[in-house]
Amino acid sequence: MGTTFHGPSPWPHITRAIRVRGPRRAAIAYLGEDAPALLPLRAGDLLVVNASRAAVRAHVTSPIALAYYVEAGVRVLSSPNLHANVIATSRRAVIGSANASHSSTIADEAVVITDDPEVVAGVRAFIEGIEEITEVDRVFLDNATTEWQIGRSVPIPGVGGRVRAELDFLPARVTRMFVRHIVEYEPSATEQQTWDTQARRHHTTTAGPAATYQLEWFRPGDRRARLERGDVLIFVTDNEWIYPPAVVDSDAIAIPHTHRAFGHLLLVRADLQPVSVADAEQQLADLGHPNPRLTTDHRIISASLRAALLRLWNL
Template identity: 70%
Template sequence: MGTAFHGPSPWPHITRAIRTRGPRRAAIAHLGQDAPTLLPLRAGDVLVVNASRAAVRAHATSPVALAHYLDAGVRVLSSPNLHANVIVTDRRAVIGSANASHSSTLAEEAVVITDDPDIVAAAGAFIDGLEVITEVDQTFLDNATAQWQIGRAVPLPGVTSRGRGDPGFLPATIPRMFVRHIVDYDPGPAEYHAWASEARRGPAGPATKYQLEWFRHDRSDSRLERGDVLLFVTADNQWLYAPAVVDSEAIAILHAHGAVGHLLRSRVDLAPIPVPDAEHTLAGLGHPHPRLRVDHRIASPSLRTALLGLWNL
């Protein structure tokens, strides 16, 4: 392999490089809630992260990600002075600027990946030599969740922001659109620390316009993807809610037998519409059977456009 430089979008190269046998060690300053997608660690691996009170309160390191790694059997340690991003396998070292977050995939990052044995050894010694280390256990995780709820997101490119200004509402190209009925769900204690606090992490855009909320998804055979658009209907088929956009990869809910959660981005200024009124309007636009009372994927491009038009989107 040798030594290679990767930028400005290095994460696909990082993820591929660390998919090796044997234990991995990673020192990653900050973790987004979807870090496990980028940094797939397993039992026996070691992860050092800056999960200090300041980092968690700033929403730079997510308790959701910490909980995921702990549940997977990864040994997780916190170093409040950590600012580097280094990953070491038995044969490779990854050294660069990239935090494990979706924001990092949008920022301009750079890493060097090498199999030079001297550099691999030095990178491993760096991780092993980190000082002021605290073991992340359930008590630590509970405290981190409380700090997350107290704090607020601070926009740091590659850490907590999206590397852009206002991310907008709907994606430029909508990959899929679904009608789903709202199902009331109260998270249990085991799930609360893993993901319920993430629903309060703050708005996706200007606070007066956008909000983030959680959606639990039990259908493991048809998982949602980032960018999918959902139209929610109340259980009594009385109200149709404005579109919400899936804003995260699937996040496993601990001890929930395959259930996952997604963050949804929505507009707080768009009011729900009575389902009969929506059906009447859509019929006038050439869609007499929009099937708003049945959960399904909306395949018709013209129906998608008509539905978005109900809110002038």
């Protein structure tokens, strides 16, 4: 085949070139609702896409397309800084400007399709090396659907200037931080149903990079303890472990058929490890906080203690 150039309407050539056997790897910045027709991926393939809150709210990445791929068994990852459009099969690579959307099919786009082994390997390595990613699962899809419905215009990373949006899960300024102890409890059938809808994770293939962020479910024990988006929670097990910070990533989610019970989605960094309470207390004491009260649930008022706690994980 060699190397060929296609423009200004390259999508028929892209679709034809990737209809091959074997796993495919794609990094496509934005997906329209009709993406599956343009980008026919199947179970075992990997798709990295920019499904950041900004991209979804601006309606350039569709939750419907994301859900289609996830349900088809494609491993879908979101990278908020992605602006590349490249695909690699076992023998070919596609490199160009085309997003998988209707607007791309009517725009002047251009791609190069090649079977050069070095280029194919380079594209695969690029996709495998993308950082700052989040697994797109049922929880992610529910959140994305909510963001899509909000539908207000926001800046898009890589469009109109490079905006490093959502590269870290912590708010720009951490003003509300809470210590909370982990309590084992048996969820009711109704809460389990809510959990199944909102927070059960899909586990597909392990191909591709490891997810940097994960969404988890949290039900506050005290119904009066209202949390807000952007609040930071530090979880502790009794006299044993203190866990990396988790950020509240949703408004309160009502649990049906309960007396005002609710839960929240939390965003966590999958690459951070817990620290023993003893080591944490010693490090905090060295930083000027000899009594951090890690054994009781409370809001951390001291800005310097909040910063010291984050330093346990070099944040």
